[in-house]
Each structure stands twice: as C-alpha cells, then as structure tokens.
Amino acid sequence: MNAFNRLLSTVAIGLAVGLTSVAAVAETPANMLVIANRIDDITTIDPAQSFEFAGSDVSRNIYSRLVNFDPLNLEAGYQPDLAESWTVSEDGRTITFTMREGVKFHSGNPVRAEDAEFSLRRVVILNKTPSFILTQFGFTADNVGETIVADGNTISITTDKRYATSFVLNCLTAVIGGIVDKEVVMANEVDGDLGNSWLATNSAGAGPYKLQGWKPNESVTLVSNPNYYGGAPAMERVIVRHVQESATQRLMLERGDIDVARNLNPEDVAGASKAEDITIDSELRGRLMYIAVNQKHEHLAKPEVRQAIKYLVDYEGMQNSFLNGQYTIHQNFLPRTYLGAVDENPFSLNIKKAKELLASAGVGPFEIEVGVREAQERIEIAQSLQNTFAQAGITLNITVGTAKAILGRYRARELDMYVGAWGPDYPDPHTNAGTFAYNPDNSDEAKATGLLAYRNAWDTGGLTEKVAAAVIEGDRDTRAKMYADIQSEFRDIAPFAVLFQKIEQTGRNKVVKNLNLGGAITAVSYWPVTK
Amino acid sequence: MTEYKNEGRHKAPLELWIRTTFLTIGSIMVTMLGLMFVTFVIGRVMPIDPVLAIVGEQASKSTYDAAYAQLGLDRPIIAQFGLYVWDVLHGDFGKSLLTARPVADDIKRVFPATLELASIGVFFGIILGVPLGVVAAVKRGSWIDQVARVIALVGYSMPIFWLGLMGLLVFYGILGWVGGPGRVGIFYVDIVPSVTGMILIDSLLDRNWVIFKDALSHIVLPASLLGYYSLAYISRMTRSFMLEQLSAEYITTARVKGMSESAVIWRHAFKNIRVQLITVIALSYANLLEGSVLTEIIFSWPGIGSYITTALLSADMNAVMGGTVVVGLIFILLNILSDLLYKFFDPRAK
Numbered sequence: 001m002n003a004f005n006r007l008l009s010t011v012a013i014g015l016a017v018g019l020t021s022v023a024a025v026a027e028t029p030a031n032m033l034v035i036a037n038r039i040d041d042i043t044t045i046d047p048a049q050s051f052e053f054a055g056s057d058v059s060r061n062i063y064s065r066l067v068n069f070d071p072l073n074l075e076a077g078y079q080p081d082l083a084e085s086w087t088v089s090e091d092g093r094t095i096t097f098t099m100r101e102g103v104k105f106h107s108g109n110p111v112r113a114e115d116a117e118f119s120l121r122r123v124v125i126l127n128k129t130p131s132f133i134l135t136q137f138g139f140t141a142d143n144v145g146e147t148i149v150a151d152g153n154t155i156s157i158t159t160d161k162r163y164a165t166s167f168v169l170n171c172l173t174a175v176i177g178g179i180v181d182k183e184v185v186m187a188n189e190v191d192g193d194l195g196n197s198w199l200a201t202n203s204a205g206a207g208p209y210k211l212q213g214w215k216p217n218e219s220v221t222l223v224s225n226p227n228y229y230g231g232a233p234a235m236e237r238v239i240v241r242h243v244q245e246s247a248t249q250r251l252m253l254e255r256g257d258i259d260v261a262r263n264l265n266p267e268d269v270a271g272a273s274k275a276e277d278i279t280i281d282s283e284l285r286g287r288l289m290y291i292a293v294n295q296k297h298e299h300l301a302k303p304e305v306r307q308a309i310k311y312l313v314d315y316e317g318m319q320n321s322f323l324n325g326q327y328t329i330h331q332n333f334l335p336r337t338y339l340g341a342v343d344e345n346p347f348s349l350n351i352k353k354a355k356e357l358l359a360s361a362g363v364g365p366f367e368i369e370v371g372v373r374e375a376q377e378r379i380e381i382a383q384s385l386q387n388t389f390a391q392a393g394i395t396l397n398i399t400v401g402t403a404k405a406i407l408g409r410y411r412a413r414e415l416d417m418y419v420g421a422w423g424p425d426y427p428d429p430h431t432n433a434g435t436f437a438y439n440p441d442n443s444d445e446a447k448a449t450g451l452l453a454y455r456n457a458w459d460t461g462g463l464t465e466k467v468a469a470a471v472i473e474g475d476r477d478t479r480a481k482m483y484a485d486i487q488s489e490f491r492d493i494a495p496f497a498v499l500f501q502k503i504e505q506t507g508r509n510k511v512v513k514n515l516n517l518g519g520a521i522t523a524v525s526y527w528p529v530t531k
Numbered sequence: 532m533t534e535y536k537n538e539g540r541h542k543a544p545l546e547l548w549i550r551t552t553f554l555t556i557g558s559i560m561v562t563m564l565g566l567m568f569v570t571f572v573i574g575r576v577m578p579i580d581p582v583l584a585i586v587g588e589q590a591s592k593s594t595y596d597a598a599y600a601q602l603g604l605d606r607p608i609i610a611q612f613g614l615y616v617w618d619v620l621h622g623d624f625g626k627s628l629l630t631a632r633p634v635a636d637d638i639k640r641v642f643p644a645t646l647e648l649a650s651i652g653v654f655f656g657i658i659l660g661v662p663l664g665v666v667a668a669v670k671r672g673s674w675i676d677q678v679a680r681v682i683a684l685v686g687y688s689m690p691i692f693w694l695g696l697m698g699l700l701v702f703y704g705i706l707g708w709v710g711g712p713g714r715v716g717i718f719y720v721d722i723v724p725s726v727t728g729m730i731l732i733d734s735l736l737d738r739n740w741v742i743f744k745d746a747l748s749h750i751v752l753p754a755s756l757l758g759y760y761s762l763a764y765i766s767r768m769t770r771s772f773m774l775e776q777l778s779a780e781y782i783t784t785a786r787v788k789g790m791s792e793s794a795v796i797w798r799h800a801f802k803n804i805r806v807q808l809i810t811v812i813a814l815s816y817a818n819l820l821e822g823s824v825l826t827e828i829i830f831s832w833p834g835i836g837s838y839i840t841t842a843l844l845s846a847d848m849n850a851v852m853g854g855t856v857v858v859g860l861i862f863i864l865l866n867i868l869s870d871l872l873y874k875f876f877d878p879r880a881k
Contacts, residue, residue: 028717029718032718034717040629040841043628043629043630043631044631127597129598197631200631200632201631201632212721213720213721215640215833216627216629216630216632216637217629217630217833217837217838217841218831218833219717219720221720221721239717239720241712241713241717241831242831242833243712243831244828244831244837245696245828245829245831247696248696248699248712248829248830248831251699251700251703251704251711252711252712254704255703255704255707255711257711257717258717402580403580403583407583
C-alpha cells in the first residue's frame with residue numbers, strides 16, 4: 001500500500017474512530033497469547049538456515065542453546081542454558097561445555113552432548129547463509145570431526161586461533177546455536193540433507209515451546225512444552241497471525257481479538273495509545289541507518305570533508321518528522337544495548353562549521369551521486385540530505401534503484417555516496433566492528449564486498465588492527481572499553497556517518513505482562529509472558 | 532443405404548468432436564507454453580535479484596556465487612526454461628524460496644481460499660447485479676436507474692482498500708456483526724480437517740456448525756466487497772445489453788401483439804442477452820479468481836493474489852511462475868466454459 005493509500009486509510013479510520021469508539025468486546029483466553037505480526041519473511045524454521053526476523057522469533061522459543069540471553073535481564077549478557085557451565089583452555093582456543101542433566105527434548109529424548117555436537121557440526125556441514133557465524137572461527141566441513149567433539153556429558157569446541165570467549169559465546173546465542181534432537185532429525189533425513197527439508201517446517205528442540213504449525217503468510221502456532229527445564233510457560237498456546245496492514249492490526253487490538261500488534265505505523269500508534277486497555281512499548285532494535293562516502297572520490301577522501309558531511313545532516317529534523325517514533329539519533333556503529341555500545345552523539349546540523357571544514361580542505365562546490373534503494377524512509381533521508389548538503393555547496397544527485405541495481409554498484413565501489421541500513425548478524429560487537437571498521441586488504445583485487453569499509457574503499461586508518469585485537473581480548477570489560485575507543489576514533493575519521501537506530505513500537509493489551517521483544521541483541525521471548 | 536446414411540450422420544459429429552477436442556487441447560498447450568515463456572523471461576530480466584533474496588545483502592561474494600549456481604542461473608536462459616517446462620510436465624513447479632515448500636502444495640493451500648471468496652463474491656454480483664441492470668434498463672431515466680447508476684459509479688471509483696477498511700471498522704470494529712480478518716477465528720484454526728481447502732465446505736462435511744458459522748461471519752464482508760465490485764460491472768453491462776434489445780423492432784412487435792411486459796422483458800429481451808452476459812460474468816469471475824490483492828491484504832486472507840504478489844516482490848520466481856500458470860489455466864477454462872454455454876444458449880453457435 002503506498003503512502004497515499006495509507007494516508008487515506010488513516011484519515012478514514014481516524015475520522016470514524018473520532019466519531020465513535022471501538023469497544024473491546026472480546027478477549028483472548030488467559031492461557032493463550034495472540035499476536036498480529038508480518039511473518040511473510042519466514043522461509044524456514046531450521047536453526048541452521050533461518051536468518052530472518054520472524055523466523056528468529058519462532059526459533060528462539062523452540063530451540064534452547066548452550067548459552068542464551070535471559071529475557072528478563074538482557075543486560076547481563078549470555079547465561080548458561082543447556083550448558084550448565086564451561087571452561088576455557090589456557091591457549092584460549094578450546095571451550096568445554098558441561099551439559100545440564102535431566103533436560104529432555106520435546107520428543108522425550110534426553111538432551112545429550114552428542115546432540116549439541118551434531119547440531120553445531122550440522123550448521124557447518126550444511127553451509128547455509130548464517131553458517132558464517134560459526135565458520136568464522138575456522139570450522140570447516142572437513143575439520144568438525146576434530147574441532148567440535150562430544151565426550152560423555154561435555155562438548156568441546158576448538159577454534160583456529162584465540163578469540164575472546166565472549167565473542168564465541170555471543171555467537172552461540174544466535175539462531176544457529178539452537179540444539180536439535182539428533183535422533184528425530186536423522187529419522188527424517190532425505191538424501192543426506194541432515195534433516196534440512198524436514199526441519200524447515202517441523203521442530204525438534206528442547207525449548208519452552210514446540211511448533212504446532214506454520215502456514216506461510218498465514219499463521220504460526222506454538223504450544224508450550226510442559227516439561228521445559230525452566231518451568232512450563234504460562235501461555236499454553238501462542239498464535240502469531242500474519243496481518244499485513246497496520247490499520248487492521250490496530251482494529252484487532254482494539255477489539256480485543258489479539259493481545260499484541262507488532263507493526264503499527266506512527267499514525268496507528270498515536271490512535272491506539274488513546275485506548276484504555278492498550279499500552280505502547282518502544283524497544284530499541286539493532287538496525288542502523290547510515291550514510292557513507294567513497295574514498296576513491298578525490299574530495300570525499302579528504303579528512304576535513306569526511307568531518308564536514310557529519311555536520312550536514314539534520315539529525316533532529318528527521319527524527320522529529322518523518323522518522324518520528326520509528327528511529328532515534330545514534331551516531332555509533334554498535335547499537336545501544338550491545339557490549340561496548342556508547343551513547344555519544346556529538347554531531348548536529350551545523351552548516352557554518354561544515355563550510356569551514358570544506359574551506360580548510362580547499363574544496364569548492366562539487367557534485368556527487370548518492371545511491372538509494374527504493375524504500376520510502378531512505379528516499380526521504382536522501383532528500384533531506386540533498387537540501388542540507390546544498391547549503392554547503394555540495395550538490396547531491398539522487399539515484400533511486402532496486403536492491404540489485406544499487407547494491408551491485410555499492411559493492412563494486414562505484415557510488416560516491418550511499419544511504420543505507422545495516423542490521424547486526426549476531427549479538428556480539430564484532431558483527432558491526434568487523435564490517436564498519438575492518439578492512440585488511442583495500443585493493444580492488446581483494447573483492448571483500450561483504451565489508452562496508454571495503455565497499456567505500458576505506459583503509460580504516462589503523463582501526464582494522466584494533467578491531468582484530470578487540471576480537472581476541474579475553475576480559476569482557478576490557479573488550480567493551482576497546483570497542484568504545486574504536487567507536488570514538490571511528491566517529492572522527494570514518495567516511496561513515498551513522499545516523500539513527502531503529503525503535504520498534506508495539507501495541508500491547510495491558511493484561512499481557514513480561515513480553516520482551518529481545519532488544520537489539522536477540523528475538524522475542526514468549527515463555528516469561530503472563531496475563 | 533438407409534443404414535449407411537444413419538452411420539454417416541452419427542460419425543460426422545463424433546469426428547468433429549474429436550477434432551474440436553484436439554484443437555482445444557492443442558490451443559491450451561500452446562497458450563500455456565507461451566504464457567510460461569513470457570513469465571519466465573520477465574522473471575529473468577526484471578530488476579529483482581533472486582539470489583539476494585536468499586543470501587541477504589550482507590553475504591560475501593562466495594556465498595552469493597554458490598547460491599547463484601545452485602539456482603541454475605549460470606546456465607543459458609533457454610536451457611533454464613527447458614528444464615522448467617520438463618519439471619512442470621512432471622507436476623513439479625519447484626520449491627518456493629519463501630515457504631520452503633513445493634509450489635504445488637502452496638497453490639493447493641491458497642487457491643481454495645480465493646476460490647471460496649471469489650465464488651461467493653461473484654454469486655452476490657450476479658443475483659444483485661443482473662436484476663438491477665434489467666430494472667435500470669426497463670425504467671430508464673427513473674429514480675431506480677439513477678440509484679443503480681450511483682451504486683455502480685461508487686463501485687467503480689471507490690478504492691477497494693478504503694471501502695474494505697471502512698467495512699471492517701463499521702461491521703467488525705464498531706457493530707461487531709461480522710468476524711474480523713482471516714478465514715476463521717484464531718481459536719478455530721486447524722480444527723476442521725482440510726478436505727477441499729474451502730473452510731465453509733470442510734466445516735459442513737465435518738458437521739461442525741460452530742466453525743461453519745464462524746467461517747461464514749469471516750467471509751461475508753470480503754465476499755460482499757468483491758461482490759459489490761462485480762455488481763457494479765455486471766449491472767452496468769446488463770443495463771447496456773438490455774437497452775439495445777429493448778429498442779429492437781421485435782420487442783415493439785411483441786408489445787403490439789399484446790404480450791405482457793414481463794414476458795417481453797424476460798422471455799424475449801433477457802433471453803437474447805444471455806450469451807453476452809455469460810462473457811461478462813466469466814470475465815468478472817476470472818478477475819476475482821486472480822485474487823484481489825488489496826482485499827486479501829486488508830482481510831488477511833491467504834489467497835493466490837497475495838501469494839503471487841509477495842512472491843514477485845521477493846523474487847520467488849518458482850512461486851510466481853506456478854501462480855501464473857494456475858491463473859492462466861483458469862482464464863482458459865472459463866473461456867472454454869463460456870464457449871460451451873454459448874452453444875447451449877445460442878443454437879447459431881452450434
């Protein structure tokens with residue numbers, strides 16, 4: 001639905017609701033949680049393959065991991081889950097986990113170290129899109145027999161070199177760390193696929209919920225696992241229904257047919273918040289909006305020009321207008337709530353200072369091309385930038401295109417400037433540090449197109465080594481400090497201006513308590529929810 | 532001699548029938564092949580990257596290349612098309628990227644939802660639209676004609692999403708007369724065994740009256756909405772066809788002969804517009820069977836329209852191709868049905 005249609009529908013509903021009121025005449029059962037969400041991005045439930053938002057929501061509630069986040073205390077970082085404890089070898093390469101005793105899968109099979117070994121090896125062997133989260137530690141299909149090994153009640157993983165323990169453990173909290181029931185999965189193996197096809201639509205976990213059914217673009221139904229080692233969840237059934245339209249979600253929430261609406265637009269948030277039984281939760285998510293300038297451009301490569309562009313952004317104007325309630329100003333590459341995240345936002349719109357910086361660089365008026373994908377909010381950001389940059393003599397020629405066209409040129413280092421969004425892949429600071437501030441080979445031949453620094457032809461000015469040092473630092477607090485320092489330097493020298501961090505606004509019936517969406521680091525947790 | 536003549540009279544229609552059948556099947560196959568080829572080529576040249584849809588924009592080049600080869604995109608386009616046709620002939624539309632299921636299974640799931648909705652919608656459109664069109668023609672220029680015109684104009688010009696949202700707000704949100712979005716209440720999902728995939732029929736077969744009633748309360752609003760759009764089209768076309776007949780000389784003759792007005796209208800004029808009306812209704816039904824994307828989105832109705840649209844936006848080309856083939860087949864079948872009905876109602880067409 002385009003912006004005009006959305007406006008019409010909002011006006012229509014606003015007028016009608018203003019004249020009457022939608023009375024909550026229904027309510028969902030006390031032991032059932034009903035959610036409206038857009039779930040058309042789920043392509044598989046297999047933890048070795050799932051890499052989408054709605055899929056992560058499902059997976060987090062079905063599969064326990066060796067270590068996991070406590071939804072009621074995300075700030076505490078990773079905690080024991082199926083692994084009761086762990087030790088790290090002297091060389092820092094081997095972590096040995098001791099499994100929790102007495103835990104059972106949904107099938108009734110006991111959870112063994114052998115299942116954990118199978119699950120992690122399976123991720124590496126299947127080599128699906130998210131497998132890099134494990135293979136970055138040097139695991140390959142050829143060496144998993146020696147590097148991921150179960151022995152009795154313990155499982156050891158040995159990385160190719162020393163890494164920060166917190167880095168490895170954070171990665172194991174990702175979806176790919178889900179432990180599957182080896183017996184059940186292998187009973188459903190087809191043509192040596194390690195159960196990949198079967199697990200796409202079925203579940204075999206030990207988590208608080210099991211999958212009852214997933215109908216694409218329609219619904220996901222979870223039923224509670226009464227034998228969950230952490231205690232049976234209060235919500236015996238969780239139904240997530242695919243409801244595309246924000247206005248429809250709002251109507252269902254106000255009618256009491258659903259407990260939670262996950263995709264309300266700002267207009268519907270404003271409307272729903274007036275209802276007596278509804279409250280709006282705002283939670284920070286990991287997605288960042290940023291701009292970057294190509295260091296192959298003779299003007300943009302100058303340090304003063306890189307600085308100047310950060311003063312040519314109307315952060316507050318955008319935050320308070322078309323991004324209102326959906327994004328908040330954030331000028332660092334680690335999202336708030338990540339280990340090492342900082343909350344310093346020193347830049348604001350300052351045309352005069354930008355002009356001084358451009359003058360000191362000896363740069364007169366010039367034109368650059370800015371590439372934008374055809375997404376409404378990004379186009380609006382580009383238009384705002386076009387206005388403010390013009391005031392300092394920089395003409396932005398906006399090229400709007402499909403993901404294929406624009407991203408292809410960005411990867412090929414052809415764009416002068418790019419307005420983009422970035423979401424972290426796993427809940428460790430290296431996920432963003434390793435792409436924004438890491439680029440070991442800046443030559444065209446390197447083709448390291450997965451790295452944002454490479455895409456902008458930036459050699460990182462010494463930050464690559466600092467990122468490499470941070471990723472092997474054993475002490476968690478020291479490591480956090482290292483990332484804070486890296487970000488401080490990054491803000492000054494990088495050809496990136498990180499602009500905003502995503503806020504997710506959720507409409508919730510007030511009877512629903514303890515619903516945690518996972519913040520920036522993980523997905524939603526249904527098991528602590530009560531009514 | 533007599534026997535020979537009789538045999539000849541019986542043999543000729545049989546031969547004709549066989550010839551017609553073969554020609555029909557041949558034309559279906561050629562049309563389907565053409566449709567598949569055009570869709571396939573469009574799918575390959577459109578600026579959406581199916582590989583990116585799988586691996587995500589953050590993937591490295593090696594991951595991208597592996598997925599590219601896995602999809603067979605490194606082969607010549609004609610070879611890709613040949614392989615696709617071969618698979619389709621074996622009943623394999625491939626696997627959907629979005630649902631991780633065979634496209635054939637997805638279509639079995641989403642098409643009955645659209646069929647159920649469209650059938651009830653077009654039923655509303657016919658039983659209300661045809662009489663309205665006839666009355667508007669007979670009472671040309673009267674207040675009934677004006678009302679019919681307004682009804683049709685509103686139906687043509689009102690954006691369907693707006694009408695849908697307002698309908699939901701009034702009849703579901705405020706009055707609570709109908710069920711909300713979805714085919715059935717959330718608590719009744721997956722309770723009735725799926726036989727036809729159409730919940731109304733499945734709940735009847737299961738003799739589950741509670742779910743039947745609930746499903747009916749969910750379908751009535753979107754079906755009425757679609758029915759209204761059919762009504763607008765059918766009533767205007769009926770009026771136009773009737774006006775043409777009513778001004779013909781044979782109608783004047785019938786009246787002069789003292790025939791009653793109702794006999795003139797229904798036994799003469801209406802009888803002669805049936806063939807044209809069949810085309811209009813068939814087209815209207817076919818349009819609804821394509822799936823009304825906006826109606827499906829607003830009412831969270833998991834039909835074929837939103838299935839194909841979502842697939843298209845996500846570069847899920849197997850799903851797009853499968854859906855297009857099904858929609859194409861529906862058009863062709865409805866055309867054939869129209870032809871058969873022509874022959875039934877109009878002896879000249881035989």
